[in-house]
Amino acid sequence: MPDIPRSPQSPAPENTPNPDPPLSTAAASPTRRRALTAGGAAIGALALGTGPAWAQPGHNGAGGRGRITEPFTLGVASGDPLPDGFVLWTRLAPDPLAEDGRGGMPDRRVRVRWQVATDERFRRVVASGAEFARPEEGHSVHVEVHGLRPGAEYYYRFRAGRELSPVGRSKTAPAPGARLDGFAFAFASCQNYPSGYYTAHAHMAQEDLDLVCFLGDYIYEGDAQGDIGRGHLPAREVFSVADYRVRHAQHKTDPDLQAAHAAFPWAVVFDDHEVENNWADDVSEPDDEPDQDPAVFLRRRARAFQVYYEHMPLRRAQRPAGSAMQLYRRLTFGDLVDVHLLDTRQYRSDQVGDSGHADPGRTLLGAEQREWLEEGLTGPTARWNVLAQQVFFSQRDFNEGESTNFSNDAWDGYRHERDRMRDVFASGPSNPVVITGDVHANYLCDVKADFADPDSATVATEVVGTSIASGGDGEDQRDTDLVQLAENPHIKLINRRRGYVRNEVSRGQWRTDYRVVDYVTRPDAPIRNLATFVIEDGSPGAQQV
Template sequence: MSDPTSSSSSARSASRRQVLLAGTAGAAALGASALGTSTGWASAPRGRGPISDPFRLGVASGDPLPTGVVLWTRLAPEPLAEDGRGGMPDRPVAVQWQVAADEHFRGVVAAGTELARPEEAHSVHVEVEGLRPDTEYFYRFRVGAEISPAGRTKTAPQAGARLDRFAFAIASCQAWYHGYFSAYRHMATEDLDAVFFLGDYIYEYGITEENLWRHGASVGPAHGRETKTLAQYRLRHSLFKTDTDLQAAHAAFPWAIVFDDHEVENNWADEISENNDAPQRFLRRRARALQAYYEHMPLRRSQRPQGPDVQLYRRLTFGDLMDFYLLDTRQYRSDQVGDAHRADPNRTLLGDRQKAWLREAVAGPTARWNVLAQQVFFSQRDFVAGADTNFSNDAWDGYAVERNELRDHLAATASNPVVLTGDVHANYVADVKADFNDPGSATVATELVGTSITSGGDGQHQRPGDQVQLQENPHITFLNRQRGYVRNIVTPTEWTADFRTVDYVTRPGAPVRTRASYVIDNDRPGARPA
């Protein structure tokens, strides 16, 4: 299937390539004319001394609303400093910011100054307001004479406004040490309105010779330990964010982000750790992990953690076309159990408050397409042949009653329900059935599962055992284990999902291709090959 192009999208791509050059090579690479350094800025603020090259972790934007967006950066002239402070002094630093209608910053529409504080790792979260709906903008930061790379962002259309097209990518699971983020380099050149990241932005494991598969890369001994302290979590985020392909994708589009487990610890559930540490001890670790997570993400103040707790679930609306419900499947869940207990009606993945919020939201006024942007496999997935069963206890299969209740509620109340999923390092397409044990039952929704960016290393189409999955779960219609992302182009009449894959990640430079495309028709749940 050929990639859609138009004169308008080509013009956007041209300006975006300028942004990507800035994101990759630094602001100086474009020169004063491209960055408009002689226009718009006030005189350099007075400080206690120059901070050289503070924008080495790039820039980002996120959670677009009709009249505003979050802008992010973190000052870190030495991003891999082992103390996690990024080489910054122990004092607040004034950071200027600008938003402009053009990539040359001749038409600045908003500007201000924020303090980057040491207690938040000198990160900056600017909640810009007063922008025009459904409009492309460019932004940048300044400290003294240092100017950041430029980023591109876009506001959402007004809720209810007619929207004829929305394009976005989903991504998840980016183990830096397993390979190069080449998929992000390709994503950054797409004609997208947003990126939805579905979890596992970092991994907490120590990086050793055994798991460092990124050819030519090396790390110091400080990276060899599992992340548990605030300094270690900050250092791990910094390591991942030094990747210029990741920086380019952040600079090209606004991102909407949720975490899964590895941002804290593998397979954690509420206050229960993987290794059953004392709850208070684990909650202290969770608080440190979530603080570092917030410091490195383009999140709003409403997502700033309060100790070990954070309000992650939220709704983003794009005109009359798209409603996204970003979920939290970690903070409120019951502990994982085996198959014998999966049908316990008291088990929850969402928790009472989040479940009530979601049920009310999808039952009220909504857009044409209603999308759960979430972390773990939603559809039933039995891994063994025959009468015996083996389900993932970390996925929705381990919380079957709540999953089925949510499925039935979506089918009864929401138009065009679609579930977007990460976590499993593979591409899947699944028809969400009214009864997963009856292949002839009605299809009531669609699940699209995106593969990893790098986690698992070089991928393959399928591996031994996958045919058993497909035979035991006939509602799963596509399975592929290469690396990449899913590009989605949505109109009022159909949703096209392109599974964009690269053949290798352990070395750089892999080309991208569309491995498969599936279409969901308006008012017809389930996906068909394009």
């Protein structure tokens, strides 16, 4: 059962004095989160009299020559909150875009200290320890902190040598079964670096949230350069560990993304572009590249999974074993919200044309994940059940008139399994809400007992979020969207601006705000609410307010 596991830890009890002397007060200032430039080359470093002993000789943080004084160029993050703790993450990379993928680090392990405190200036440290950043893991650090109070806010930081990281803020989940009256979270996806600035992340970082769910396409694997000065590095499609590391590091140098990571715990799942466009299990995208042999593609997948783990605040339970990665899991927030994080890539049948969509043997989830999900939905559940997943769940016919055209990459291409899950929703789980990324557009859908019958019962709601940057500035609607609205009456909203989706969940109501920016090809766009929908407890389907 891939619910979040617990592992032993020995933090300082919260009623004891500070177990470590303060690392410094310099790192406590939240303004350090924005010390990076958009390219990650100019870092606000602490000057030392001599170079740090762990630095790779002959490099500096600008990819040139010289002494390194700043290892925390990729920021900090936390994730997967439990009632007594969360995961802390960082990666040492004084030269994050170094072509060899080592981030300017030597080929040896480096000791990294960490602290968790109840205050931003670390006057009251309640947990601390040390981990080794190892070269075989890209000098990344994953700390699973336990022993904290449920439903509480904390601050954390790292130190390597004499260098301090930015300060991050995180929050534990409420105690199991505890009454919870409110829960706020945002979800986002699809942040193609050359396509636009991550302005939406800057605005997200200013929200008051308990969690951020990122639903996939954290990086893009291709060679796109765009035309706004944020071209992909390396300037080719990535296949090697070194290339994937540089690509992840490039995305993570973005200061707005770092700010959003540092502000809240995240729960992450991948989609396709973290490996390769439209991959399915061991099947590579049909193209002319050299990994069409499943064995060759699985080796690429193993490299991509390794580097994905190196850059995400994930637990050891999610650490990949070769080309396999246990990504689906469940997070619970008191008696109010269960978040079922799904993997719709690793176990799916290959995509086929329309004629094969109704084959009952086709699967998007795989038997084991599907059984785990059904058990979690039909057993004792929280008041709201969130399916955090990647691809469009509701039926979506793109053709006008009698002919039909469905996506073979979304749940429409796996119709039998989608209908089975729809029937599970109808059988009585408490308030199922599907949240979705992938399509670079905001949608709101009623999940119908029979999509062919608009008058059939609504059994769940699907909330689809737009991209952070993929697709560039976007637009309100296209002519083809009017066809979709006409052919799919269960779809209540389509909009193609960029942004994220904020959700405020109470015992009686779920409120969704579509938060959008009007441009991403230049920085500093303001944020606005595009539309707001509410779902009433016990009444599937959303109403615009």
